[in-house]
Amino acid sequence: MKVINAKLIFLAFLFSAIFILSILIGGDLSFGSKGIPEILYMIRLPRALTAVIAGCTYALCGAVFQSLFRNPIASPFTLGTAGGASLGVTFYISFFSSTGFLGLALSPVFAFAGALLSISVIYMIVTIKKNFNPNTMILAGVVLNFFFSGMVLFIQYMTNQANAVRITRWTMGSLDASGFDSLYIPSVIVIICSIIIYSYRDDLNLLSMGEDISASRGVDVKNSSRNLFLVSSIMIGAVVSITGPIGFIGIIAPHLAASFFGRNYRSLLPAAAITGAILMLICDFASRAVLWPVEIPVGIITAIIGAFFFMRLLR
Amino acid sequence: MNAVRAEEISVNYDDKTAIDSVSFCAYKNEYISIIGPNGSGKSTLLKALCGIIDPDIGSVTIKGKKISGLKRKELAGMITYTCQLPPCDFTVEEFILMSRYPYYRTFRGITKIDQDICRKSMQITYTSDFSERKLSDLSSGERQRVAIASALAQETEIILFDEPVTHLDPHYDHEISNLISKIHSEKGITVINATHSVNNAVKYSDRIIALKSGSLVFDKKSAELESSDLDLLYGVEFVSVFTHGNNKRFLIKT
Numbered sequence: 001m002k003v004i005n006a007k008l009i010f011l012a013f014l015f016s017a018i019f020i021l022s023i024l025i026g027g028d029l030s031f032g033s034k035g036i037p038e039i040l041y042m043i044r045l046p047r048a049l050t051a052v053i054a055g056c057t058y059a060l061c062g063a064v065f066q067s068l069f070r071n072p073i074a075s076p077f078t079l080g081t082a083g084g085a086s087l088g089v090t091f092y093i094s095f096f097s098s099t100g101f102l103g104l105a106l107s108p109v110f111a112f113a114g115a116l117l118s119i120s121v122i123y124m125i126v127t128i129k130k131n132f133n134p135n136t137m138i139l140a141g142v143v144l145n146f147f148f149s150g151m152v153l154f155i156q157y158m159t160n161q162a163n164a165v166r167i168t169r170w171t172m173g174s175l176d177a178s179g180f181d182s183l184y185i186p187s188v189i190v191i192i193c194s195i196i197i198y199s200y201r202d203d204l205n206l207l208s209m210g211e212d213i214s215a216s217r218g219v220d221v222k223n224s225s226r227n228l229f230l231v232s233s234i235m236i237g238a239v240v241s242i243t244g245p246i247g248f249i250g251i252i253a254p255h256l257a258a259s260f261f262g263r264n265y266r267s268l269l270p271a272a273a274i275t276g277a278i279l280m281l282i283c284d285f286a287s288r289a290v291l292w293p294v295e296i297p298v299g300i301i302t303a304i305i306g307a308f309f310f311m312r313l314l315r
Numbered sequence: 316m317n318a319v320r321a322e323e324i325s326v327n328y329d330d331k332t333a334i335d336s337v338s339f340c341a342y343k344n345e346y347i348s349i350i351g352p353n354g355s356g357k358s359t360l361l362k363a364l365c366g367i368i369d370p371d372i373g374s375v376t377i378k379g380k381k382i383s384g385l386k387r388k389e390l391a392g393m394i395t396y397t398c399q400l401p402p403c404d405f406t407v408e409e410f411i412l413m414s415r416y417p418y419y420r421t422f423r424g425i426t427k428i429d430q431d432i433c434r435k436s437m438q439i440t441y442t443s444d445f446s447e448r449k450l451s452d453l454s455s456g457e458r459q460r461v462a463i464a465s466a467l468a469q470e471t472e473i474i475l476f477d478e479p480v481t482h483l484d485p486h487y488d489h490e491i492s493n494l495i496s497k498i499h500s501e502k503g504i505t506v507i508n509a510t511h512s513v514n515n516a517v518k519y520s521d522r523i524i525a526l527k528s529g530s531l532v533f534d535k536k537s538a539e540l541e542s543s544d545l546d547l548l549y550g551v552e553f554v555s556v557f558t559h560g561n562n563k564r565f566l567i568k569t
Binding site for chain 2: 070199202203205206208209210211212213215216217218219220258262263264
């Protein structure tokens with residue numbers, strides 16, 4: 001236990017260092033007429049915070065889904081949650097974005113509605129069958145994901161060109177936050193949801209051992225899984241609405257954290273959250289640095305790194 | 316005194332009836348074995364007894380309380396269920412500590428009491444030596460001992476065992492059966508054991524309950540079991556033989 005605590009403290013230090021570095025390092029500090037402090041405060045800091053929020057969310061939800069589905073590759077993406085959120089935002093961009101200021105605040109609502117839609121469909125499949133098999137749920141999620149991508153492509157094809165470009169750009173994922181304003185609500189949501197998820201740490205441990213063992217040890221399987229699904233969808237909806245879908249962190253971060261901290265969710269949850277944040281900061285840095293001064297969408301970086309990680313997982 | 320009572324419980328999976336109107340009662344500190352062919356509903360009955368599955372008809376009561384009205388944590392403090400553990404990345408100690416779940420409170424860490432109880436359960440089941448090893452690195456016999464330790468750590472008065480010796484070699488079969496018998500007699504735990512081993516059932520249990528196609532076939536004292544009972548149950552002919560200690564055992568005739 002003490003070793004794990006020490007490791008966690010080390011991880012937290014590592015995180016702080018990378019966080020500060022990611023704010024300080026970067027070209028063009030003499031950007032326009034703004035001074036250095038403005039750039040740090042108005043552009044770099046919100047961006048780094050977005051990365052942290054997104055990284056934590058994807059990692060935590062990945063860890064939660066891996067336990068609920070007893071499957072190492074379950075993530076908000078394999079299960080269609082992020083796909084649903086994407087569909088929500090795509091829908092919003094094509095049909096409601098012209099509603100102006102009021103519309104701006106609606107994007108997270110659409111993302112959340114989409115995430116909730118996907119989770120409800122999967123959850124319905126679970127509750128209809130008495131003896132549910134997590135693999136059936138995963139397959140349902142994969143199918144749902146295809147459906148959502150199809151719908152996104154359909155909307156993208158039918159909408160006007162300007163919207164189509166916006167959708168394409170948005171689905172690549174980006175950490176370009178427009179200042180602090182767009183961060184307040186998602187941050188609060190993510191913090192509250194993370195605390196709720198942490199309060200389910202023992203449930204998550206047992207749920208990963210299967211329904212029979214968890215139920216006999218006192219876990220209210222239906223309630224706990226439903227709440228965890230709901231909280232995860234809210235988080236994913238909140239984050240996807242500001243960053244777009246950024247894949248693979250949800251799979252990589254929990255596994256990477258588990259290889260140092262073990263599978264016990266009491267330590268895995270905080271470790272995975274910090275690891276997710278660190279990975280996201282690094283990927284964001286890479287997305288700015290690889291083709292400097294041109295920036296590539298961070299989703300592309302995480303996907304490429306994720307593919308290599310997957311190969312390692314398969315070995 | 317009644318420990319568990321099942322009153323005319325029926326469980327259906329989709330269209331199939333898994334348990335059909337089964338009633339029986341286990342008394343405090345009794346050792347009951349449930350026997351029956353594959354698919355006869357033994358596991359389903361155990362799961363219905365501890366509330367993992369809600370029966371479609373009928374009710375289960377533990378110490379006079381209907382379990383459908385109890386909170387899961389409350390129920391988990393009274394009865395537990397052990398089955399084959401899946402291989403996983405938890406260490407033995409981590410897994411056994413998870414059984415303290417009914418006693419955990421939100422945002423409270425693991426207490427010293429939890430750790431002591433965990434340590435004692437490991438001592439009784441001889442699992443202390445590999446407490447730091449992962450469940451996936453253990454043999455089936457060792458993992459079964461861990462399953463029993465985790466059930467003990469839950470501190471319930473009733474433990475349900477779901478085929479604890481299936482897939483085990485004769486050495487581990489003997490060891491695990493003795494271990495279950497030991498916790499039954501030393502800790503006064505009510506044991507209900509679903510098993511394919513008729514001779515273990517005769518050797519260790521007070522009473523044997525037989526299920527076939529979801530229905531109760533017989534419920535009798537293990538000393539009164541006859542080979543004709545088994546013929547009917549399994550559809551093959553059995554003979555009874557006697558060991559040196561004049562204990563009755565059963566073999567398939569041909």
